[in-house]
Amino acid sequence: MASVTQSESNSPLALSSLRLRPWYTRVNWIAVVALIFIFALLVRVLLVQYNLWQANKLLPLNYWGLQIGNGLTLGGVYALIALGYTLVYGILFMINFAHGDVMMVGAYAGFFVLAGLDATGFAKTNQYLTLALVLAVGMLVSMITGVVLERVAYRPLRAAPRLVPLITAIGASVFLEEAARLIFGAPIRVYTKPEFLAGAIIFPGGIPMPKTGAFVILASIVLMGALYWLVQKTRTGQAMRAVATNKEAAALMGVSVDRIIVITFAIGSVLAGAAGVMLGFHNSQINSTMGFFPGIKAFTAAVLGGVGNIPGAMLGGFILGLAEALGPSLLDIPSQYKDVIAFTLLVLVLIFRPQGILSSQLGTEKA
Amino acid sequence: MTPAIRSGLVTGTLLLFFILIGIYTTFEALTLSGVWLTIQGATASEIAAQLPTATNPQFSRVFTVFAALIAGMLAARRAQTFAAQISSAVIANAIAGAMVAIALIFASALYANKLDVSFVFEKVKAETVAALLFEQPALLGGALWIVVFAAFGALGAALLRGWRALAVAQSLAASTQRSGLTANRVQTILLALAALFLVIAPQFIGVYWNQVLGSIGLFVLLGLGLNIVIGFAGLLDLGYVGFYAIGAYTIAVLTSPAYPFQWGFWLALPVAMVAAAIAGTLLGIPVLRLRGDYLAIVTLGFGEIIRIIYKFNPLTGGPQGILNVAPPTFTIPFVNYTVAFNSSTPFWYLIFFTCIVVAFIALRLNNSRLGRSWTAMREDEDAAEAMGVDTTRIKLLAFGSGAFFAGLGGAIYASRQQHIFPDDFTLLVSINALALIIIGGLGSIPGVIIGSIVLIGLPEVLRPIADYRLLAYAALLVVMMLVRPAGLIPAARQRREFRERDPELEVLESS
Numbered sequence: 001m002a003s004v005t006q007s008e009s010n011s012p013l014a015l016s017s018l019r020l021r022p023w024y025t026r027v028n029w030i031a032v033v034a035l036i037f038i039f040a041l042l043v044r045v046l047l048v049q050y051n052l053w054q055a056n057k058l059l060p061l062n063y064w065g066l067q068i069g070n071g072l073t074l075g076g077v078y079a080l081i082a083l084g085y086t087l088v089y090g091i092l093f094m095i096n097f098a099h100g101d102v103m104m105v106g107a108y109a110g111f112f113v114l115a116g117l118d119a120t121g122f123a124k125t126n127q128y129l130t131l132a133l134v135l136a137v138g139m140l141v142s143m144i145t146g147v148v149l150e151r152v153a154y155r156p157l158r159a160a161p162r163l164v165p166l167i168t169a170i171g172a173s174v175f176l177e178e179a180a181r182l183i184f185g186a187p188i189r190v191y192t193k194p195e196f197l198a199g200a201i202i203f204p205g206g207i208p209m210p211k212t213g214a215f216v217i218l219a220s221i222v223l224m225g226a227l228y229w230l231v232q233k234t235r236t237g238q239a240m241r242a243v244a245t246n247k248e249a250a251a252l253m254g255v256s257v258d259r260i261i262v263i264t265f266a267i268g269s270v271l272a273g274a275a276g277v278m279l280g281f282h283n284s285q286i287n288s289t290m291g292f293f294p295g296i297k298a299f300t301a302a303v304l305g306g307v308g309n310i311p312g313a314m315l316g317g318f319i320l321g322l323a324e325a326l327g328p329s330l331l332d333i334p335s336q337y338k339d340v341i342a343f344t345l346l347v348l349v350l351i352f353r354p355q356g357i358l359s360s361q362l363g364t365e366k367a
Numbered sequence: 368m369t370p371a372i373r374s375g376l377v378t379g380t381l382l383l384f385f386i387l388i389g390i391y392t393t394f395e396a397l398t399l400s401g402v403w404l405t406i407q408g409a410t411a412s413e414i415a416a417q418l419p420t421a422t423n424p425q426f427s428r429v430f431t432v433f434a435a436l437i438a439g440m441l442a443a444r445r446a447q448t449f450a451a452q453i454s455s456a457v458i459a460n461a462i463a464g465a466m467v468a469i470a471l472i473f474a475s476a477l478y479a480n481k482l483d484v485s486f487v488f489e490k491v492k493a494e495t496v497a498a499l500l501f502e503q504p505a506l507l508g509g510a511l512w513i514v515v516f517a518a519f520g521a522l523g524a525a526l527l528r529g530w531r532a533l534a535v536a537q538s539l540a541a542s543t544q545r546s547g548l549t550a551n552r553v554q555t556i557l558l559a560l561a562a563l564f565l566v567i568a569p570q571f572i573g574v575y576w577n578q579v580l581g582s583i584g585l586f587v588l589l590g591l592g593l594n595i596v597i598g599f600a601g602l603l604d605l606g607y608v609g610f611y612a613i614g615a616y617t618i619a620v621l622t623s624p625a626y627p628f629q630w631g632f633w634l635a636l637p638v639a640m641v642a643a644a645i646a647g648t649l650l651g652i653p654v655l656r657l658r659g660d661y662l663a664i665v666t667l668g669f670g671e672i673i674r675i676i677y678k679f680n681p682l683t684g685g686p687q688g689i690l691n692v693a694p695p696t697f698t699i700p701f702v703n704y705t706v707a708f709n710s711s712t713p714f715w716y717l718i719f720f721t722c723i724v725v726a727f728i729a730l731r732l733n734n735s736r737l738g739r740s741w742t743a744m745r746e747d748e749d750a751a752e753a754m755g756v757d758t759t760r761i762k763l764l765a766f767g768s769g770a771f772f773a774g775l776g777g778a779i780y781a782s783r784q785q786h787i788f789p790d791d792f793t794l795l796v797s798i799n800a801l802a803l804i805i806i807g808g809l810g811s812i813p814g815v816i817i818g819s820i821v822l823i824g825l826p827e828v829l830r831p832i833a834d835y836r837l838l839a840y841a842a843l844l845v846v847m848m849l850v851r852p853a854g855l856i857p858a859a860r861q862r863r864e865f866r867e868r869d870p871e872l873e874v875l876e877s878s
Contacts, residue, residue: 171841174840175842337679350656
């Protein structure tokens with residue numbers, strides 16, 4: 001897909017016509033404005049920090065350490081969700097808009113198991129087992145949701161015009177959100193942390209980090225490692241990569257494309273379910289709209305890293321998490337604006353490097 | 368798995384879903400007299416005062432019967448002989464009934480063992496379970512479910528058979544008849560009658576219905592604007608609500624006494640529209656190169672950014688929004704009679720005439736050179752560009768003109784409400800507008816009107832079930848895309864487009 005302004009200069013025909021056009025049409029004004037914007041942001045960061053330094057009010061080191069920890073925690077969650085987007089996009093070329101809400105369903109399922117185990121007293125005596133059970137149920141229920149979604153809403157539309165599955169996905173997202181609100185009720189549900197996850201670890205230098213944060217980072221890295229192994233080293237993973245590269249050829253080689261698509265949805269949803277449970281433990285509260293913003297931001301992370309690229313999604317998630325955690329303090333803006341940071345980042349990436357940081361073949365073709 | 372069993376499982380799942388989301392509980396609060404009071408314009412508290420609070424199984428029982436009838440019809444529709452129709456309906460409905468029965472028996476057993484099911488499923492209270500089991504012992508109630516559901520399923524199958532026979536007879540009769548009026552003339556007459564009704568009726572139908580009409584009209588306005596961007600140009604813009612917000616906030620800032628400007632409505636209106644159009648064009652620039660899904664997410668992000676900026680910005684009143692937005696005044700020239708916009712009736716006329724103007728503009732735009740360029744771009748961007756269509760320009764024009772009309776809608780909304788809050792402008796407004804143009808038919812102007820009557824008008828009338836509004840929209844979006852992607856009243860071109868396969872995808876799949 002050729003872009004409107006930039007790639008014209010690759011062909012000799014465009015080059016000759018370039019000389020005839022006045023200079024101001026040859027400049028990519030969008031990029032210029034965006035560059036000026038980035039420059040202004042940098043200047044603002046320097047000015048703010050300089051002023052704070054002058055006034056001797058620089059934020060202490062352990063504050064920054066805490067924020068980096070927060071950023072990595074958020075990043076781990078974003079990365080896990082982003083992997084689901086990337087996997088599905090790599091194969092079906094569609095944004096599974098409802099992915100964030102699949103995560104929410106997992107968080108609810110985990111909550112009910114946790115509440116049940118709490119009520120029977122099981123959770124007090126078997127903390128680790130409880131955590132494992134909550135995670136497992138959250139992942140399982142998310143997986144079922146994702147697979148049902150694919151079967152009911154997406155599969156019949158695989159040959160439809162591009163806009164159609166996208167609208168379906170938006171509908172599915174709102175449907176899941178509303179169904180959860182109506183079925184489970186509107187009030188916030190509170191996750192009770194197991195005792196070993198309460199409190200914070202103090203790192204050298206007096207940097208605190210909530211234990212749940214450390215757990216989220218570790219668990220997300222383990223899961224990502226598992227995914228990477230699955231995709232790169234197993235037969236199923238090989239089939240997934242084959243389908244992503246060329247559906248027809250994969251089908252001719254004996255790969256069942258439908259089965260691989262279902263597996264892809266299942267894997268993506270399992271990761272989302274894990275992310276949902278972790279978010280529940282970390283924020284200690286969940287509600288039916290909790291999937292919306294993380295979902296969109298995870299998409300941003302997937303684009304940031306290069307859509308269709310698995311390490312890219314992980315990298316993008318962590319970058320986005322850090323940008324959100326550090327941005328408000330660096331720029332001295334209220335932390336409510338952190339959502340704005342994510343979207344601005346998305347737009348900037350799409351202007352400068354639409355194929356993402358770790359560009360893949362697919363990302364380049366798409367952009 | 369035979370079709371009957373499959374159909375029974377689907378029906379059973381749907382029924383369980385309905386029970387979980389509490390449709391039964393809601394229907395028990397719904398009575399015929401309550402609906403009648405709503406139609407007459409009574410408020411919720413008035414209805415509550417006039418009606419006994421005791422629950423009433425009227426509607427929930429009717430709902431069950433209808434569900435059984437329809438499920439029976441659907442299960443029977445494929446079968447050939449009468450016996451096969453009846454048996455498949457009975458099998459399907461017995462399975463569905465059994466699913467519900469098992470779930471209910473299980474739930475009542477849980478309640479009997481002091482386990483609170485409503486902790487997880489909020490709407491499944493102990494009394495709901497009992498009512499659903501017909502206030503009988505669990506096993507008997509469950510058996511009743513299976514029997515009743517299967518019986519009405521059989522009745523549904525029989526009805527389907529009768530209806531089909533009737534339809535055949537009717538089509539035979541119709542083919543021998545000759546109509547004196549052409550379809551076109553009938554349409555014109557109907558349109559004229561509808562317009563006349565809409566002009567005269569607001570004088571008689573009271574405040575409540577005026578407000579409902581006004582809400583429908585506002586969404587028609589929004590839908591017409593969004594239809595330009597999505598239906599004509601094929602750009603899925605989810606940030607549409609942002610321009611609506613810009614229009615509303617501009618007029619609020621310019622006319623509210625909280626700010627130094629205090630302009631009149633008519634002076635501020637064009638400023639609001641132009642501000643929205645400029646914002647639309649500017650935000651269009653960075654997304655020029657994006658297609659389809661990327662565009663949707665980025666515009667969605669923009670819409671949220673606009674809302675967040677308004678929400679956390681002390682200049683625009685923060686989360687409290689802006690109060691006392693001035694309503695317009697209109698002086699009829701020569702007679703010097705001033706119309707005060709102090710009730711919903713004059714606002715309805717304002718909205719009505721704006722809708723007509725905007726619909727006319729949209730119609731003309733669609734048939735213009737620009738409209739044809741949009742169509743070309745929607746069908747195939749690369750081919751359009753090769754044919755000499757300046758896609759950059761027409762994309763920006765689409766974003767700009769869509770935003771222009773959104774700004775108009777926002778401005779009228781703000782002066783009609785007389786106060787605006789940032790949370791009036793969430794993504795859900797965009798989703799509402801999207802749903803109504805999809806359901807009406809992308810690119811079709813009558814479709815927008817029908818869509819907003821169905822989506823905005825109906826929930827107003829059936830207020831007790833208004834809680835399910837968004838869920839129903841979302842389900843409709845999915846179902847429409849699966850069953851009838853061209854919408855209820857499809858535009859001519861879309862009708863063709865959706866019937867064919869997407870050429871781009873075919874190339875993709877074969878490459």
